[in-house]
Amino acid sequence: MSFLTAEHMTGGYGATDILHDCTIKVEQGEIAVIVGPNGAGKSTAMKAVFGMLPLREGRVLLGETDITAMSPQERVANGMGFVPQTHNVFTSMSVEENLEMGAYLREDDFRGTIEQVYDLFPVLKEKRRQPAGELSGGQRQQVAVGRALMTEPKLLMLDEPTAGVSPIVMDELFDRIIEVARTGIAILMVEQNARQALNIADHGYVLVQGRNAWTDTGEALLANPEVRRTFLGG
Ligand SMILES: Nc1ncnc2c1ncn2[C@@H]1O[C@H](COP(=O)(O)OP(=O)(O)O)[C@@H](O)[C@H]1O
Numbered sequence: 001m002s003f004l005t006a007e008h009m010t011g012g013y014g015a016t017d018i019l020h021d022c023t024i025k026v027e028q029g030e031i032a033v034i035v036g037p038n039g040a041g042k043s044t045a046m047k048a049v050f051g052m053l054p055l056r057e058g059r060v061l062l063g064e065t066d067i068t069a070m071s072p073q074e075r076v077a078n079g080m081g082f083v084p085q086t087h088n089v090f091t092s093m094s095v096e097e098n099l100e101m102g103a104y105l106r107e108d109d110f111r112g113t114i115e116q117v118y119d120l121f122p123v124l125k126e127k128r129r130q131p132a133g134e135l136s137g138g139q140r141q142q143v144a145v146g147r148a149l150m151t152e153p154k155l156l157m158l159d160e161p162t163a164g165v166s167p168i169v170m171d172e173l174f175d176r177i178i179e180v181a182r183t184g185i186a187i188l189m190v191e192q193n194a195r196q197a198l199n200i201a202d203h204g205y206v207l208v209q210g211r212n213a214w215t216d217t218g219e220a221l222l223a224n225p226e227v228r229r230t231f232l233g234g
């Protein structure tokens with residue numbers, strides 16, 4: 001039994017199904033990556049896992065708990081953290097205020113978690129009083145990841161965390177994500193940098209038109225001739 005089991009998901013927006021019998025699983029402490037062409041339904045799958053999309057069929061289990069009927073907020077309380085693809089920081093608020101917002105569900109002292117986020121992303125400590133909107137793209141993504149870590153999630157979901165950043169910044173962000181996974185947190189990540197993401201992935205899911213096209217270890221997908229030809233550009 002996987003830590004996250006999102007299985008046979010079918011659903012979409014209004015009457016149009018985007019996901020068709022889509023299944024995504026993540027084990028504790030592992031990095032699972034969803035890749036696929038633009039419009040394949042990667043973000044839609046993330047929204048479905050997080051409870052932002054009603055499913056017509058399928059279910060989502062976190063640990064042994066069936067969370068299919070839970071709101072996103074209840075899922076956060078149950079150990080999910082989500083960094084959406086867009087609008088993932090409050091630009092007019094300071095870096096530290098963003099992190100504090102991330103802890104809104106917590107009633108205990110979260111100061112220690114802020115310090116952990118600063119240890120992971122030292123530049124955020126330097127810039128803690130600056131409005132997040134003044135930071136570079138890569139630094140903003142660090143704020144978004146840090147904000148999601150504030151609830152101490154057991155599963156961290158990231159939708160295209162490296163969108164719009166340079167290759168060097170991407171590598172660095174991936175290193176930090178590996179570091180987070182090593183603490184035992186499960187990572188589910190959508191990435192458009194497919195090769196690099198599959199390189200660090202324990203498991204990869206290639207989605208095409210809302211369906212599971214290939215599912216395997218990151219290594220096996222990178223070596224799969226058909227995946228290479230049709231999706232990785234040879
Ligand atoms: N809010 C929405 N309302 C209606 N259709 C949407 C919405 N968001 C996405 N879609 C459609 O769903 C499909 C999958 O989109 P998305 O999940 O964003 O793909 P990906 O993240 O793989 O690029 C696309 O055809 C897109 O146009």
Ligand SMILES: [Mg+2]
Pocket residue numbers: 042043044085
């Ligand atoms: Mg997307």
